[in-house]
Amino acid sequence: MSLRKLHTWVSVVLIVPFLIVGGTAILIAHHGSLGTGRVHLPRFGATAADAQGLAHRYELRAVAQDDDGALLYATKYGLMRAEPGGTARSADLRADLRDLARLGSGRWLAAAREGLYLRGTDGTWRRLVQEDFKALTVQGDQVLASSEAGVWRIDAAGTPRRAPDFAAPLAAGMAAGEAPPYTLEKLVMDLHTGKAIFGAAREWIWIDALGGAMLILGLSGIVVWRRAAAARARQAEAAARPDPVCGA
Amino acid sequence: MTGALVAWLVLAVPVGVALWSLGAGLRAWARGAAARRATTGLRLIVLWRDDPTPDLFRLWLIGWPGLLVRHAAGQHVMVSVPMPDGRVLRRAYSLAGWSRFPLCYTLAIRKGAAASAALHRLARPLRRLTVSPPRGRFTDPDPRAPLVLLAGGIGITPFRALIAERAAAPWAAPVVLHHSARTAGELLWRESFARLSARAGGFRYRPRLTGDGPRLTAADVLADLAPQAHVMLCAGAGLTEDLRAGLLEAGLAPDRLHIEAFSLALAAEDRGVLVTMGEKTFRPGPIGSLIEALEQGGIAPDSACRAGECGLCAVTILSGQARDLRSGALVSGRVRACSVLPETDLILAAPGR
Numbered sequence: 001m002s003l004r005k006l007h008t009w010v011s012v013v014l015i016v017p018f019l020i021v022g023g024t025a026i027l028i029a030h031h032g033s034l035g036t037g038r039v040h041l042p043r044f045g046a047t048a049a050d051a052q053g054l055a056h057r058y059e060l061r062a063v064a065q066d067d068d069g070a071l072l073y074a075t076k077y078g079l080m081r082a083e084p085g086g087t088a089r090s091a092d093l094r095a096d097l098r099d100l101a102r103l104g105s106g107r108w109l110a111a112a113r114e115g116l117y118l119r120g121t122d123g124t125w126r127r128l129v130q131e132d133f134k135a136l137t138v139q140g141d142q143v144l145a146s147s148e149a150g151v152w153r154i155d156a157a158g159t160p161r162r163a164p165d166f167a168a169p170l171a172a173g174m175a176a177g178e179a180p181p182y183t184l185e186k187l188v189m190d191l192h193t194g195k196a197i198f199g200a201a202r203e204w205i206w207i208d209a210l211g212g213a214m215l216i217l218g219l220s221g222i223v224v225w226r227r228a229a230a231a232r233a234r235q236a237e238a239a240a241r242p243d244p245v246c247g248a
Numbered sequence: 249m250t251g252a253l254v255a256w257l258v259l260a261v262p263v264g265v266a267l268w269s270l271g272a273g274l275r276a277w278a279r280g281a282a283a284r285r286a287t288t289g290l291r292l293i294v295l296w297r298d299d300p301t302p303d304l305f306r307l308w309l310i311g312w313p314g315l316l317v318r319h320a321a322g323q324h325v326m327v328s329v330p331m332p333d334g335r336v337l338r339r340a341y342s343l344a345g346w347s348r349f350p351l352c353y354t355l356a357i358r359k360g361a362a363a364s365a366a367l368h369r370l371a372r373p374l375r376r377l378t379v380s381p382p383r384g385r386f387t388d389p390d391p392r393a394p395l396v397l398l399a400g401g402i403g404i405t406p407f408r409a410l411i412a413e414r415a416a417a418p419w420a421a422p423v424v425l426h427h428s429a430r431t432a433g434e435l436l437w438r439e440s441f442a443r444l445s446a447r448a449g450g451f452r453y454r455p456r457l458t459g460d461g462p463r464l465t466a467a468d469v470l471a472d473l474a475p476q477a478h479v480m481l482c483a484g485a486g487l488t489e490d491l492r493a494g495l496l497e498a499g500l501a502p503d504r505l506h507i508e509a510f511s512l513a514l515a516a517e518d519r520g521v522l523v524t525m526g527e528k529t530f531r532p533g534p535i536g537s538l539i540e541a542l543e544q545g546g547i548a549p550d551s552a553c554r555a556g557e558c559g560l561c562a563v564t565i566l567s568g569q570a571r572d573l574r575s576g577a578l579v580s581g582r583v584r585a586c587s588v589l590p591e592t593d594l595i596l597a598a599p600g601r
Contacts, residue, residue: 016270215262223265226269233279
């Protein structure tokens with residue numbers, strides 16, 4: 001088999017996954033602005049048969065129990081609440097949640113990718129800070145909230161303040177050479193995502209360019225191949241057509 | 249909503265277009281491959297060969313990779329044989345075996361002259377041969393009707409396939425095989441036919457050695473001829489003509505007699521016709537087909553299979569009529585010279601016109 005044939009047939013066989021990877025890369029890079037997380041696909045929803053994979057389907061991050069005995073579930077798709085003996089239903093907080101914690105005053109805090117949320121006395125949630133929060137830690141009647149940008153201290157009344165006393169030692173540690181190592185794995189990942197070239201904020205350029213190129217090359221390639229195959233088939237059929245004989 | 253729209257544009261539409269193109273392209277590719285196989289033939293490998301007699305040899309051909317083209321029992325292939333002088337001759341050989349999903353083609357060939365003799369020399373294990381896909385209409389006319397097979401010598405080859413095909417169909421009607429050969433060595437597959445005859449009630453085997461004994465006659469066959477039976481005949485020209493005449497005379501309906509002839513030419517006889525091609529007019533001597541007449545006049549086109557298959561010898565009859573050797577119909581216009589016999593004076597288009 002020649003190199004050209006190998007190239008052609010590998011491309012033809014893998015064209016569909018090739019296009020899926022290219023298209024989904026673009027959708028993933030812009031999932032926030034496109035709001036793909038808010039587009040519900042009921043046909044693909046979980047069923048009772050998926051019971052064993054419930055935690056996986058919800059992407060459960062934290063659980064807690066309210067004063068009235070209701071269970072709270074912090075999931076990737078928002079907060080779920082289950083009354084005692086009842087079924088879990090979506091609560092009024094749709095965010096990519098990471099953690100739940102309770103202030104000394106009894107009010108709930110939720111750390112999310114979209115920010116830090118506080119539940120009011122009327123049960124509604126409001127955003128205190130807009131940063132990408134990772135985790136919450138209860139300290140006395142306060143809560144420490146860590147985000148990508150630093151650490152926040154939320155007092156019992158629910159007022160957030162930056163806590164530079166937590167961030168400063170980390171910065172000093174980095175200056176002293178204690179920064180987390182930059183591994184080959186991370187370099188590979190940053191090259192793969194484009195972060196190493198365009199930075200985290202602009203990595204979408206890399207993804208869009210390559211995803212778009214995959215779509216254009218894949219689509220044009222399969223169409224060119226189909227046209228060439230059809231032309232070759234027509235030629236071969238014309239050559240194979242027998243002469244009319246015996247008055248036929 | 250924007251997410252759904254963009255997902256539709258960058259995912260659903262490209263994948264849909266790709267799937268449609270993939271399907272259409274694969275169908276076109278398959279069509280092209282089939283057409284190319286029909287034109288250039290399959291490249292098959294000689295897996296094995298044996299020589300049951302000095303004049304007969306058998307070849308087992310395999311394809312690489314995968315299954316061979318499926319075929320009906322009784323069909324033949326055209327084998328391209330490179331000759332020492334550089335020409336490539338194509339000869340038709342019946343497939344001497346049948347399977348629903350064939351892994352190999354079996355050929356049984358008489359050494360003879362020209363192409364078959366060259367093939368006898370060159371067809372060694374692992375040698376590649378160019379072989380056409382199976383073709384031909386010498387197939388089982390009605391599996392539910394009794395069948396009488398009349399084979400002369402190497403003419404047994406298509407019948408071995410037909411017997412295998414009927415053996416694979418429990419509902420098929422009985423078969424009687426008359427195999428006539430000069431020597432015991434030429435009664436190919438004698439043991440396997442005898443075993444099948446002893447085991448299977450629907451098959452009877454009647455071998456006949458004619459080296460010192462009488463030839464197979466229509467009278468021998470009539471005893472096995474059930475009212476609705478079809479007769480299939482594959483033998484040399486002399487035996488074929490004797491049996492054909494005898495059976496038709498005995499009342500066998502012509503549409504129940506099926507004859508295979510790889511060379512379509514009849515026994516040569518003087519037709520008393522004038523043949524004109526271009527500037528040349530001549531009266532040929534004894535001929536069995538138009539190609540023989542043109543060869544006598546030194547104006548024959550190239551020919552290879554001489555069985556009406558390859559189309560190399562096509563000529564155009566501008567005036568007069570010839571008889572098609574397969575159908576018996578009178579024809580004119582574009583014909584294959586090996587497949588027709590002049591019935592009247594003929595004017596043929598000059599070569600290249």
